[in-house]
Amino acid sequence: MGRFTGKVALVTGAAGGLGGASARLFAEEGAQVVLTDVAAQAGQAIAQEIDGRFIAHDVSDPAQWDAVVAETLGISGQIDVLVNAAGIEGDLGQGGLATSYAEFRRVLSINLDGTFLGCMAVMPHMMEQRRGAIVNIASIVSFMGTPSGLAYGVSKAGVEQLTRSLSIIGAEDGRRVRCNSVHPGVIRTRMTDSIIATFAAAQGITEDEAEAIVNSAVHFRERGSPRDIAETVAFLASDAAGYVTGAAFRVDGGWSVTSAG
DSSP, rough: OOOTTEEEEESSTTTTTTHHHHHHHHHHHHHHEEOOOOOOHHHHHHHHTOOOOOEEOTOOOOHHHHHHHHHHHHHHSSSEEEOOOOOOOTTTTGGGGOOOHHHHHHHHHHTTTHHHHHHHHHHHHHHHHTTEEEEEOOOGGSSSOTTOOHHHHHHHHHHHHHHHHHHHHHTGGGGGEEEEOOOOOOOOOOOHHHHHHHHHHTTOHHHHHHHHHTTTTTTTSSSHHHHHHHHHHHHHHHHHGGGGSSEEEETTTTTTHHHHO
């Protein structure tokens, strides 16, 4: 038996590197997994691979959240785990004053509003169950200034604050609805590839040179893997982390030791 046998896990952004790795690991550990994403073809492919259920889903739309929760509850009447992994890089890697209000709102609508809507849609059911685990994917930039990505930094700092506040609510009246956040550093994903490409173009250097600069801030001098993040997500969602809530887990290869608070 796996850590999540008999449990239902709902993972957003599941067509992406971090969401996909998390969905795969939950399935390996016995969970029934519901995957959502706007990228329907890629999401459906992962769902077929792990015998999960895919739902096309824009996390910034409240009505779509209602439909996703209803379909997920239809599996076995429960939602044991929610992983809010949907997100976009938006303006990260650009000059801060180049961020338009429209771009600012677009990034927050997915990264922060989408996480808020997910928690607010799922958490009442977990409160009724009296147990559950929510893991929100934030970023290491939650802890540092991001002049090259104002919208992205604000959105991820907001996710951390949201997580802390919900962890208090989740413990009311003896309940164990735990809320934690995971803060990746530079990971081998399409998003980070895009950020490095944007940074390289802005600096007039090659992408290899840009990656070397990024990796120089990491103790291990290389990007982490999506599985590194998925393992942390799974731990926080598991019974082994039953006394952990309101925590912000940094998975960044040591980057924040010298670069962040």
